[in-house]
Amino acid sequence: MKIFYEDNHIIVVEKKPNQPTQEDxxxxxxxxxxxxxxxKVTYNKPGNVFVGLVHRLDRPVGGVMVFAKTSKAASRLSDQVRTHKLxxxxxxVIQGALEPQTLRDYMLKNRKTNMSRVVSKNTPEAKYxxxxxxxxxxxAEHNLSTVNVSLITGRSHQIRVQFSSRNHPLWGDxxxxxxxxxxxxIALWATTLTFDHPTTKERMTFESHTPDRYPFTL
Known part of the structure; x- marks a missing residue:
């Protein structure tokens, strides 16, 4: 497991592609x-060890994640997720060409199929x-675009669905x-994570480089 940073309150690591974020x-x-x-092993901790899950990555997606090592840190990081400070x-890498812009939609998740889709804002249970x-x-040679995306909301499969709904699906999805x-x-990687440290309040940024493989190497 690649560890970017660790102290008594948080641990920042790199998730491997195709590894579940949590038990499924x-x-x-x-x-x-x-x-x-x-x-548990490194610090020889007896009994159950607390680790707070603050955010998630889809199973096929790799990249940087932060976990809380105390309940106080978990609560404060979760607040940052809710207030969009994380x-x-x-x-x-998407198919075709798409200019920098803001994508705004309403999405609905089908819990039976575990797939989401873009719907009308008036659809019951639709989320912005x-x-x-x-x-x-x-x-142009490959008809692919490499894009950097700032995720404002955190809906299920959001990046994948919003691009696919515009006929620019992610390569390999x-x-x-x-x-x-x-x-x-799938050509999707969580490259940068920025948040306020839950106790020191220091603004911290961590980066995970995309894999050295096609199509990230275009």
Whole structure:
């Protein structure tokens, strides 16, 4: 497990692609359990070890995440998520060309299929979704664009759905890109995480580099 930073209150790590953030029906070794086991073994802690889950990444997505090591830190970081003070920037590779802009939609999640879609704002249970495309670099030869995305809200599969709904699905997205091929790894990575330290209030930024593989290498 790659650790970017750790103190008595928080631990910042890199999630591996295809690892669940927390325990799910697959029973695969999830990151939350890995962090908990690391703390338990490293510091020889008896009994149950507290690790607070503050935010999530979709299973196929890798990148930087922060976990809380105390309930106070968990509460304060969760407040930052709610008030949009915890900033998340992603790097994605999408099909086609799309200029920097703000995408605003309403989304609805189907809990049976675990898939989301863009719907009318008047749809019952629809939730507002917003992201900002900070920049976009188009590769005409491959008809792909590398984009940096600032996630304003945190809806289920939000980045994947908002781009797909505009006919610019993410490369390798098995759920929302009908052109994705078997064996491809979704081109979405949580590259930057910025938040206020829960006790010192220091503004902290951590970066996780995209993998050295296609199509991130375009």
């Amino acid at each position: 029906a697959s029973n695969d070794y999830d990151l939350l359990s890995e962090v908990r086991d690391y703390i 900033d998340k920037i992603y790097t994605a 979704a917003e992201l900002v495309i900070l920049n976009s670099f188009y590769n 098995a759920r929302y890109n009908p052109q994705a091929k078997a064996g491809q790894q």
